[in-house]
Amino acid sequence: MKIALTYEERQKSRLRLRLESGEEVAISRPRGSVLRGGDTVQTTSGTSVEIVSAPEKLLHIEADSLARVAYHLGNRHVPVQVAPGFLRIAEDHVLETMVRKLGARVTYVEAPFEPESGAYSHQHDEMGHGGRIHDHFHDH
Numbered sequence: 001m002k003i004a005l006t007y008e009e010r011q012k013s014r015l016r017l018r019l020e021s022g023e024e025v026a027i028s029r030p031r032g033s034v035l036r037g038g039d040t041v042q043t044t045s046g047t048s049v050e051i052v053s054a055p056e057k058l059l060h061i062e063a064d065s066l067a068r069v070a071y072h073l074g075n076r077h078v079p080v081q082v083a084p085g086f087l088r089i090a091e092d093h094v095l096e097t098m099v100r101k102l103g104a105r106v107t108y109v110e111a112p113f114e115p116e117s118g119a120y121s122h123q124h125d126e127m128g129h130g131g132r133i134h135d136h137f138h139d140h
Contacts, residue, residue: 002045004054007079007090007113010035013131018051037112057095059097061110062089072102079115110124 001019011034015027015036027041035041037053048128062085063069070087073080078095081088089095090113 002050002052006054006056055110056113057091058088058109060107060109061099061104069099069102069104080101081115
């Protein structure tokens with residue numbers, strides 16, 4: 001079973017969801033952790049659910065000096081997906097104007113968003129599985 005979540009949803013420490021089967025579940029995770037596409041979480045009843053990164057509206061940024069663009073985005077603490085030859089950020093007209101002024105070429109794409117987790121965040125490999133999904137709603 002799979003469930004598609006946006007980056008914003010994958011950052012939340014508590015999230016209620018309805019699976020394709022109609023089953024309602026809740027994800028409870030440590031604060032500051034992020035689910036990634038391909039992570040697997042398990043319901044308390046034993047059902048495995050694969051996390052899929054949902055397509056989102058993004059700015060695809062290419063530039064002769066990607067390092068310069070990344071530096072300025074980093075100064076604004078913007079989540080940035082870094083890949084060979086390009087950067088991606090969530091659509092934002094102010095940031096789009098800024099990176100264009102830095103000489104970047106910007107196109108609009110709809111794609112899964114997997115930004116860097118940051119140098120001081122928990123490493124993905126250390127987190128193991130994506131977490132635990134609870135089948136029943138209750139306060140902890």
